[in-house]
Amino acid sequence: xxxxxxxxxxxIRTRFSQAMSAMYKTEVPLYGTLLExxxxxxxxxxAAEPALAEQLRRTGxxxxxxxxxxxxxxVGTAEELATIRRxxxxxxxxxxxxxxxxxxxxxxHSTAFRAIHEDALQRSPFRVFTSLLRLELIDNPxxxxxxxxxxxRRSIFTPRVLELIEQFERVGGLNAAEAETFVEEALExxxxxxxxxxxxxxxxxxxxxxxxxxxxxxxxxxxINHLTPRTLDIDAVxxxxxxxxxxxxxxxxxxxxxxxxxLLRQTSFKALQxxxxxxxxxxxxxxxxxxxxxxxxxxxxxxxxxxxxxxxQLLQSTREVIRGEDDPETYQRVxxxxxxxxxxxxxxxxxxxxxxxxxxxxxxxxxxxxxxSLPGDLESLLRGGYLSVEPxxxxxxLPVSAAGIFQSNLGDQGRDSYAQLSNREQFERDLGASVxxxxxxxxxxxxxxxxxxxxxxxxxSLG
Ligand code: OOG
Ligand code: NI
Numbered sequence: 181x182x183x184x185x186x187x188x189x190x191x192i193r194t195r196f197s198q199a200m201s202a203m204y205k206t207e208v209p210l211y212g213t214l215l216e217x218x219x220x221x222x223x224x225x226x227a228a229e230p231a232l233a234e235q236l237r238r239t240g241x242x243x244x245x246x247x248x249x250x251x252x253x254x255v256g257t258a259e260e261l262a263t264i265r266r267x268x269x270x271x272x273x274x275x276x277x278x279x280x281x282x283x284x285x286x287x288x289h290s291t292a293f294r295a296i297h298e299d300a301l302q303r304s305p306f307r308v309f310t311s312l313l314r315l316e317l318i319d320n321p322x323x324x325x326x327x328x329x330x331x332x333r334r335s336i337f338t339p340r341v342l343e344l345i346e347q348f349e350r351v352g353g354l355n356a357a358e359a360e361t362f363v364e365e366a367l368e369x370x371x372x373x374x375x376x377x378x379x380x381x382x383x384x385x386x387x388x389x390x391x392x393x394x395x396x397x398x399x400x401x402x403x404i405n406h407l408t409p410r411t412l413d414i415d416a417v418x419x420x421x422x423x424x425x426x427x428x429x430x431x432x433x434x435x436x437x438x439x440x441x442x443l444l445r446q447t448s449f450k451a452l453q454x455x456x457x458x459x460x461x462x463x464x465x466x467x468x469x470x471x472x473x474x475x476x477x478x479x480x481x482x483x484x485x486x487x488x489x490x491x492x493q494l495l496q497s498t499r500e501v502i503r504g505e506d507d508p509e510t511y512q513r514v515x516x517x518x519x520x521x522x523x524x525x526x527x528x529x530x531x532x533x534x535x536x537x538x539x540x541x542x543x544x545x546x547x548x549x550x551x552x553s554l555p556g557d558l559e560s561l562l563r564g565g566y567l568s569v570e571p572x573x574x575x576x577x578l579p580v581s582a583a584g585i586f587q588s589n590l591g592d593q594g595r596d597s598y599a600q601l602s603n604r605e606q607f608e609r610d611l612g613a614s615v616x617x618x619x620x621x622x623x624x625x626x627x628x629x630x631x632x633x634x635x636x637x638x639x640x641s642l643g
Contacts (some may be wrong), residue, residue, distance in 0.1 A: 187359040189271050190302075190304055191389055192270060192467075193271035196271055197306035198247070198302055200501075203367060203371065207472075208516065212451070214409065214421075214424075215638065217420050217635065218460055221416045222246075222413075225413045231373060239570045247597065249290075250407070251309070251405075252408045253310055253403070254392065255396070256313050256397060257332070261611050261612075262368075263345070264402075265293070265612060266349065267337070268293040269348075270329060271306075272295050273295060274294070275307070276617075277291055277577070277616070277618045279292075280604075284579075285585060286586045286587070287377070287392065288312060289314060289607050291607070291611070292308065293565055294306070294307035294576075296621050305489040307575070313393065315331075316613050326385075327393065330377060331397060335400040336402060337369055341362065344604075356479055357529060370404040372403040374455065375400070376398045377399060377400055377459065379460050390590075391471070405471055406472065408476060410476075412448060414445050417433060427449055429588040431447070432446065432447065432557070433580070433581035433584045435495075435519060436515045437512075437580075438522075439526060441481065441637050442522070443576055444576075444578055445479045450473060450589065451590075452470065455467075473589045479574055481529070481574065482622045483534060484533055484535060487535050487617055498518040535572075536623065538625065538629075540567065540569075540633070541633050541636045544566055548566050554637060572622055573620040591635040
């Protein structure tokens with residue numbers, strides 16, 4: 181019997197990410213326009229900043245830049261979430277992080293499915309921010325039960341994709357033909373359906389409770405609600421959007437513009453009003469639904485727990501004095517003033533233990549090994565140019581920013597937080613697994629790079 185080669189999950193993820201992008205371009209043409217704008221801005225930025233271009237080349241970021249994107253979906257039940265986890269595992273994507281959005285008045289909690297090893301991230305960084313509706317936060321008991329019943333009736337996966345997931349779990353992989361079918365069938369789960377599963381009246385009730393609840397409950401499946409390319413200059417894209425007929429949200433979420441970008445900055449364009457057909461007694465009623473949008477992001481260095489605590493503190497102190505949506509310029513200035521306390525220099529961030537880095541052996545390092553002239557400790561190796569250091573890119577999301585993105589697209593600025601506490605244990609029970617700790621993943625990548633350097637230089641350790 182011949183052994184059939186399994187397709188690498190990274191390749192399945194790459195293909196899926198391309199297929200998803202192609203589908204979303206036809207569903208939401210403005211996403212295609214945004215991709216073009218981001219492509220132009222990235223080209224201009226690389227031409228204007230040769231040092232940045234060189235850094236991206238050295239770290240391999242350059243090859244992944246054009247294919248880099250994230251998407252977001254919202255599921256309705258624990259079973260859907262658990263099966264989504266198994267579906268993403270076929271593509272080498274695992275749950276990372278727990279995000280509670282209920283404190284921002286959005287009745288969901290979330291995780292991000294993504295690759296976790298730096299080599300796999302390098303091959304395809306595609307991620308999906310995945311939220312589970314918290315039905316228990318619907319305060320009207322009758323509507324809660326209606327929603328539960330509607331969700332219980334739908335099945336969001338094709339029979340074939342379920343078979344292929346089971347097969348993957350049984351034998352440990354998919355061959356080329358199966359992988360191709362898997363991508364096609366998995367795509368169906370994320371497709372937009374114009375026909376709602378409810379009447380206009382039920383839709384209205386759901387919508388009055390929260391637009392997000394209508395978005396999850398009233399449709400056949402968890403349509404992808406945005407796809408987000410990565411830009412090298414988010415301020416330039418923000419300014420460029422209106423010229424391309426795109427209306428951006430008022431402020432860029434996250435940290436201010438800096439010489440050395442940290443974490444993640446994001447902005448989106450407003451959700452589109454789309455035609456839907458509500459079902460009724462024997463006839464359809466035309467209506468509309470507003471949920472799908474476009475977003476862009478600029479990624480910076482991942483922060484250590486210490487750096488993250490400082491970020492959270494500075495963001496919070498900014499938000500205590502200004503909220504931003506009414507006066508974006510003042511907001512950016514006040515944000516910048518508060519972040520003056522965060523060193524804008526990679527070497528300072530590294531020495532203060534604020535951010536994660538990757539280390540590389542230089543030509544001089546290899547020469548030093550050959551002639552036995554290497555110093556033994558990390559700082560001397562760096563100072564002497566035997567090692568170089570590069571910022572490790574943040575691969576995750578930010579809860580306050582995510583809440584801002586949700587709110588700007590749900591037309592729901594001022595909603596109070598829900599009284600119920602975040603419930604990570606329940607989320608993990610529903611998911612059928614615990615979520616990975618993102619900070620531990622960055623620390624491991626940094627440690628692996630130091631180990632590799634030590635091995636290359638023939639040194640015992642560089643911890
Ligand atoms: C997810 C919003 C969060 C991000 O990039 O922070 C998000 C959603 O709207 O479903 O995508
Ligand atoms: Ni997003």
